[in-house]
Amino acid sequence: MGGSYWTNPVVFIVDVIFGLYILAVMLRFLLQWLRADFYNPLAQALVKVTNPPLKPLRRFIPGFAGVDVASIALMVALQMLAQTLIFLMQGVSVGVFAVLFLSIAELLALFLNVFIFAIIIQVIISWISPGAYNPAVSVLYTLTEPVLRPARRMIPPIGGLDLSPLVAILVIQVAKMLALPPIEHLARTLA
Numbered sequence: 001m002g003g004s005y006w007t008n009p010v011v012f013i014v015d016v017i018f019g020l021y022i023l024a025v026m027l028r029f030l031l032q033w034l035r036a037d038f039y040n041p042l043a044q045a046l047v048k049v050t051n052p053p054l055k056p057l058r059r060f061i062p063g064f065a066g067v068d069v070a071s072i073a074l075m076v077a078l079q080m081l082a083q084t085l086i087f088l089m090q091g092v093s094v095g096v097f098a099v100l101f102l103s104i105a106e107l108l109a110l111f112l113n114v115f116i117f118a119i120i121i122q123v124i125i126s127w128i129s130p131g132a133y134n135p136a137v138s139v140l141y142t143l144t145e146p147v148l149r150p151a152r153r154m155i156p157p158i159g160g161l162d163l164s165p166l167v168a169i170l171v172i173q174v175a176k177m178l179a180l181p182p183i184e185h186l187a188r189t190l191a
Helices: 002-033 041-060 069-090 096-128 135-154 164-190
Strands: none
Touching (some): 002 041, 002 069, 002 096, 041 069, 069 096, 096 135, 096 164
Protein backbone atom coordinates (compact mmCIF):
# COMPACT_ATOMS: atom_id res chain seq x y z
CA MET A 1 0.00 0.00 0.00
CA GLY A 2 2.87 2.39 0.77
CA GLY A 3 4.34 2.09 -2.74
CA SER A 4 1.08 2.88 -4.52
CA TYR A 5 0.37 5.75 -2.11
CA TRP A 6 3.50 7.60 -3.27
CA THR A 7 3.53 6.33 -6.85
CA ASN A 8 0.62 8.37 -8.18
CA PRO A 9 1.87 11.77 -6.95
CA VAL A 10 5.41 11.05 -8.18
CA VAL A 11 4.09 9.87 -11.57
CA PHE A 12 2.02 13.07 -11.75
CA ILE A 13 5.05 15.26 -10.98
CA VAL A 14 7.24 13.45 -13.54
CA ASP A 15 4.47 13.72 -16.14
CA VAL A 16 3.97 17.45 -15.52
CA ILE A 17 7.69 18.34 -15.54
CA PHE A 18 8.42 16.39 -18.71
CA GLY A 19 5.15 17.52 -20.29
CA LEU A 20 5.88 21.23 -19.75
CA TYR A 21 9.38 20.95 -21.18
CA ILE A 22 8.20 18.91 -24.16
CA LEU A 23 5.51 21.56 -24.73
CA ALA A 24 8.21 24.26 -24.75
CA VAL A 25 10.24 22.31 -27.32
CA MET A 26 7.07 21.69 -29.37
CA LEU A 27 6.16 25.39 -29.35
CA ARG A 28 9.69 26.34 -30.38
CA PHE A 29 9.56 23.78 -33.18
CA LEU A 30 6.17 25.06 -34.39
CA LEU A 31 7.17 28.72 -34.22
CA GLN A 32 10.35 28.00 -36.12
CA TRP A 33 8.48 25.87 -38.68
CA LEU A 34 5.81 28.57 -39.15
CA ARG A 35 8.49 31.28 -39.35
CA ALA A 36 7.34 33.27 -36.35
CA ASP A 37 8.95 36.51 -35.23
CA PHE A 38 11.75 35.33 -32.94
CA TYR A 39 12.22 38.84 -31.58
CA ASN A 40 8.91 38.29 -29.79
CA PRO A 41 9.57 38.06 -26.01
CA LEU A 42 7.59 34.81 -25.74
CA ALA A 43 9.60 33.25 -28.57
CA GLN A 44 12.81 34.48 -26.94
CA ALA A 45 11.81 32.81 -23.66
CA LEU A 46 11.19 29.53 -25.49
CA VAL A 47 14.60 29.77 -27.15
CA LYS A 48 16.34 30.38 -23.82
CA VAL A 49 14.58 27.46 -22.14
CA THR A 50 15.15 24.98 -24.97
CA ASN A 51 18.64 25.99 -26.17
CA PRO A 52 20.70 23.98 -23.62
CA PRO A 53 19.80 20.54 -25.03
CA LEU A 54 19.09 21.66 -28.61
CA LYS A 55 22.37 23.47 -29.34
CA PRO A 56 24.61 20.42 -28.85
CA LEU A 57 22.03 18.11 -30.44
CA ARG A 58 22.02 20.18 -33.64
CA ARG A 59 25.71 19.42 -34.13
CA PHE A 60 24.80 15.77 -34.66
CA ILE A 61 21.28 16.07 -36.11
CA PRO A 62 21.02 18.68 -38.86
CA GLY A 63 17.77 20.14 -40.12
CA PHE A 64 16.14 18.76 -43.24
CA ALA A 65 14.02 20.73 -45.75
CA GLY A 66 13.38 23.54 -43.27
CA VAL A 67 12.37 21.14 -40.48
CA ASP A 68 14.27 21.20 -37.19
CA VAL A 69 14.91 17.46 -36.88
CA ALA A 70 16.89 17.96 -33.65
CA SER A 71 13.76 19.33 -31.94
CA ILE A 72 11.75 16.33 -33.08
CA ALA A 73 14.46 13.95 -31.85
CA LEU A 74 14.59 15.74 -28.50
CA MET A 75 10.80 15.58 -28.09
CA VAL A 76 10.73 11.86 -28.90
CA ALA A 77 13.64 11.13 -26.56
CA LEU A 78 12.11 13.13 -23.69
CA GLN A 79 8.68 11.55 -24.20
CA MET A 80 10.21 8.06 -24.29
CA LEU A 81 12.19 8.80 -21.12
CA ALA A 82 9.07 10.09 -19.37
CA GLN A 83 7.01 7.05 -20.48
CA THR A 84 9.77 4.67 -19.36
CA LEU A 85 10.10 6.33 -15.94
CA ILE A 86 6.34 6.23 -15.44
CA PHE A 87 6.16 2.56 -16.40
CA LEU A 88 9.07 1.73 -14.07
CA MET A 89 7.43 3.58 -11.16
CA GLN A 90 4.19 1.70 -11.81
CA GLY A 91 6.03 -1.62 -12.01
CA VAL A 92 5.00 -2.22 -15.62
CA SER A 93 7.37 -3.81 -18.10
CA VAL A 94 7.00 -2.53 -21.66
CA GLY A 95 9.20 -3.03 -24.72
CA VAL A 96 11.18 -0.25 -26.39
CA PHE A 97 9.04 -0.23 -29.54
CA ALA A 98 5.84 0.00 -27.49
CA VAL A 99 7.29 2.99 -25.64
CA LEU A 100 8.35 4.52 -28.97
CA PHE A 101 4.88 4.24 -30.49
CA LEU A 102 3.18 5.43 -27.28
CA SER A 103 5.53 8.42 -27.32
CA ILE A 104 4.72 9.17 -30.95
CA ALA A 105 1.00 9.02 -30.15
CA GLU A 106 1.47 11.36 -27.16
CA LEU A 107 3.48 13.84 -29.25
CA LEU A 108 0.95 13.78 -32.07
CA ALA A 109 -1.84 14.41 -29.56
CA LEU A 110 0.14 17.30 -28.08
CA PHE A 111 0.82 18.70 -31.56
CA LEU A 112 -2.89 18.74 -32.39
CA ASN A 113 -3.90 19.98 -28.93
CA VAL A 114 -1.55 22.97 -29.28
CA PHE A 115 -3.58 24.10 -32.29
CA ILE A 116 -6.92 23.43 -30.59
CA PHE A 117 -6.02 25.40 -27.46
CA ALA A 118 -4.35 28.18 -29.44
CA ILE A 119 -7.55 28.61 -31.48
CA ILE A 120 -9.73 28.60 -28.35
CA ILE A 121 -7.51 31.14 -26.58
CA GLN A 122 -7.41 33.36 -29.67
CA VAL A 123 -11.21 33.29 -29.93
CA ILE A 124 -11.60 34.22 -26.24
CA ILE A 125 -9.06 37.05 -26.60
CA SER A 126 -10.91 38.33 -29.68
CA TRP A 127 -14.11 38.56 -27.59
CA ILE A 128 -12.48 40.18 -24.56
CA SER A 129 -10.00 42.54 -26.19
CA PRO A 130 -10.35 42.67 -29.97
CA GLY A 131 -7.53 44.39 -31.83
CA ALA A 132 -5.25 44.71 -28.80
CA TYR A 133 -1.56 43.93 -29.33
CA ASN A 134 0.25 41.60 -27.01
CA PRO A 135 3.32 39.43 -27.71
CA ALA A 136 1.30 36.33 -26.80
CA VAL A 137 -1.44 37.32 -29.27
CA SER A 138 1.17 37.61 -32.00
CA VAL A 139 2.41 34.09 -31.24
CA LEU A 140 -1.17 32.77 -31.19
CA TYR A 141 -1.84 34.39 -34.56
CA THR A 142 1.30 32.79 -36.01
CA LEU A 143 0.19 29.37 -34.74
CA THR A 144 -3.46 29.57 -35.75
CA GLU A 145 -3.41 31.42 -39.07
CA PRO A 146 -2.13 28.48 -41.17
CA VAL A 147 -4.98 26.36 -39.76
CA LEU A 148 -7.71 29.02 -39.88
CA ARG A 149 -6.92 30.37 -43.37
CA PRO A 150 -8.15 27.23 -45.22
CA ALA A 151 -11.21 27.07 -42.95
CA ARG A 152 -12.01 30.72 -43.79
CA ARG A 153 -11.83 29.90 -47.49
CA MET A 154 -14.30 27.04 -47.03
CA ILE A 155 -16.75 28.98 -44.85
CA PRO A 156 -16.73 32.76 -45.18
CA PRO A 157 -18.05 34.87 -42.27
CA ILE A 158 -21.82 34.60 -41.90
CA GLY A 159 -23.43 37.84 -40.78
CA GLY A 160 -20.12 39.06 -39.36
CA LEU A 161 -19.62 35.81 -37.42
CA ASP A 162 -16.41 33.92 -38.22
CA LEU A 163 -17.08 30.18 -37.95
CA SER A 164 -13.60 29.17 -39.14
CA PRO A 165 -12.33 28.43 -35.58
CA LEU A 166 -15.20 26.00 -35.04
CA VAL A 167 -14.55 24.28 -38.37
CA ALA A 168 -10.80 24.08 -37.70
CA ILE A 169 -11.32 22.60 -34.22
CA LEU A 170 -13.76 20.01 -35.59
CA VAL A 171 -11.30 18.99 -38.34
CA ILE A 172 -8.41 18.74 -35.86
CA GLN A 173 -10.52 16.69 -33.45
CA VAL A 174 -11.53 14.28 -36.24
CA ALA A 175 -7.86 14.01 -37.25
CA LYS A 176 -7.03 13.05 -33.65
CA MET A 177 -9.79 10.45 -33.63
CA LEU A 178 -8.50 8.92 -36.88
CA ALA A 179 -4.73 9.12 -36.32
CA LEU A 180 -4.20 8.25 -32.66
CA PRO A 181 -6.06 4.92 -32.19
CA PRO A 182 -4.04 2.98 -34.81
CA ILE A 183 -0.74 4.15 -33.27
CA GLU A 184 -1.93 3.31 -29.74
CA HIS A 185 -3.20 -0.09 -30.93
CA LEU A 186 0.20 -0.82 -32.49
CA ALA A 187 1.90 0.16 -29.21
CA ARG A 188 -0.41 -2.18 -27.25
CA THR A 189 0.34 -5.09 -29.58
CA LEU A 190 4.11 -4.47 -29.20
CA ALA A 191 3.88 -4.28 -25.40
